Amino acid sequence: MCFPGVKALDQVKLDVKSGEILGLIGENGAGKSTLMNILLGSLQPTAGTMHFQGKEYAPKSPLDALKHGISMIHQEIRLVPTMTVAENVWLGRESLFTKRGILDVKKRSQETKALLDRLEIPIDPDTPVNTLTIATMQLVEVARAVSYNASVIIMDEPTSALTNVEVEKLYRIVRDLAKKGTGIIYISHKLEELFELCDRITVFRDGKYIGTDLTANFTTDRLVAMMVGRDVTEMYPEKNAVIGKTVFECRDLCREGHFKDVSFSVREGEVLGFCGLMGSQRTEIMQSIFGLDPLDKGELYLRGEKIVNASPKQAIENHFALVTEDRLRRGSVQMLSVRCNMSLAYLKQICKMGFVDQKMENKDCGQMADNMRIKAASPAQPVSSLSGGNQQKVIIGKWLLTNPDVLILDEPTRGIDVGAKAEIYKLIAQLTKQRKAILMVSSELPELMGMSDRIMVVREGNIVGEVQREEFSQEYLMGLAFGVNGKEQ
């Protein structure tokens, strides 16, 4: 397949051979999604052509693309939650199991079971999808894409919700598929992943095709430079904030069924990292500290004084801030403007008798947007029209306006591109210089190790280790998170 000269994307081309894993990388807004939408027939190109197995290919709809043998695994889960795994996998293709108008449920389950076994995904085909974890749902998506026997499978950040074990499983499935002759287009922001998995890598930037080369010919630096268009030499800023007195401390936090005996403290200018596998309850701990979820037991201390965060409102009054892991669901009001989103949490401070001081609001939000280098055409633009990285900056900006003492960042760089990531790291470093205490949860170890002064390792709702910066190593941290080495506390 190739697409020379797709105008909206401006002269973009791409080709994938059967049995090949092609990595596709580019910052958010580089045009990857647009291209994939064209490939799937959701969008029509204004110019340019595509060829599939030697023939001209012009899909009219995703269904059309599927019939040709092109399927896609989307970044977000697209399953019907109340239906079973089997029902979801074969959704829209019930006729395969229908005889004289009657659906053979048993046969469908058996077929699903066979498919799942082949992919070594250990789940019962008759479980409703909403009882599965996000990671398992993602694997169901993979199974569905595979079930089409497609010649080309597009995967859009398929590992963003997976733990290391499942990532390995996915890699194996992907390699297997390629071995059997399927062409894979693998979109990812994680460089390590591309290096590990792909035969060739194509780079896009700003809707333009930048280049394609064999993976072996790439180095991290070269790849990043191509993506960003400039050299990003130092991803993680130097640590030079002075660490001061303890700002926040929590003792023996418990929440039935989630975590227990969680104690830690964080100091001025310090970044305290939280590492753990998916489901280790890192996020839940943060949510309880912020008053989103109830605590059954435990005490919070701010600068030595006992406090209670019974609701986010109270937490904000106590100068806490929480950048949630889920940008869409909990981070922002998508249809509201950049300005309204930014001022939402600190609105009280600029209100006189309940009236919003709009001059002040404009000034503060404008300044914050400039400081954070938010790329938006106007502060009146809805947040939904921004790229992921810029949305995240809006959310962080919202919290900085509240001038928090304790800033909780839950997966602050999930799903955003390298350039924006580097900017967020720089920002975190700046904040530590302003003596803020930062709690940072992340699934990306390099990021955690690059940014944290200390890392707490969480496993199954317990803190199983506290690791100082000097002792940071991926193996050691992962070992603790999995509970395989004996150095537990």
Added chain:
Amino acid sequence: MNQREKRGIKSNGLMFVLNNKAMLILLILIVIAGVATKGLFLSYGNLSSVSRQIAVSVLIGLGFTVVLASAGVDLSVGHMLSLLGVIYAIFTLHVPMPIAIIGVVAVGMLCGLLNGSISEYLHLPPFIVTLATAQIFKGFAYLLTNGKSINGLSASVKYLGQGLVGGVIPISIVIALAVCLVLCVVMYRTKYGRHVIATGGNAEAALVSGISTQKIKVSAYVVMGICAALGAIVLTGRVSMAAPGAGDGMEMDAIAAVVIGGTPMSGGKVKVGGTVFGCLVIGVMNNLLNLLNVSSFWQWVAKGCIIIFAILIDVQSEKLINKRRGAQ
């Protein structure tokens, strides 16, 4: 930033039309009405009677706008209006006017509080809850009146529905516009308004941002209750009586008006002025059909079609707006 800001704010002709479709539809309707009735529509007598009728639906529509903005829905407003009208009439027969007015507003707030609390604190879908409370309100309206209407109301009651300010402008219109103005200020300029819109747009994100979303949602129903009480005062005055079925079907007019006005059913956006225009559209249409001697049975059919049409336009224009935005 300046250059970029201008580009963002600048809206071309199409965007203007899409954002103000109620006004446009209204203009077209008025022209059609003027021509089709050979000017009868535009006579002072007709216009002032239309505007009096519209005043009630504006008041209901404004309350409904707030509820929709908070991502709630209130299907009980029609019967709430009837019940409040009946209660107001009974009050006026026994206590002085000011107390009657305060009393009926208080009862209206209670009705809203009931709707809001049941759906928010018991976590039940407001669609069903208000459908059910509508029956309760209806039941009480008939219980209180024994199914008969209450007549013999005082002159001051009638004044609030029929009187003129300065001999020209109906007082009911003044009341409706005053409420509109207050709500404009509240929704666009105050913290409370922001909180309502944020809660409607994404309750979870609003909660994380420190907003007491449950209270905000309940409060929207209370605002609805206040508006319904004011509507009841105006309506009772206009028809000089309180009938237990006076507000039947008003909820449909309200929904139609609000959506035509540009406040989406999904919440998170509010167009207070749009609602007024939406009410004018419905009111003018009703009046036009009356003047043309179309039977009220056909009027129902027409209204239903127009609601579907309005929502269709709403959805389509939203898509267009998003597309434009994407292109920028």
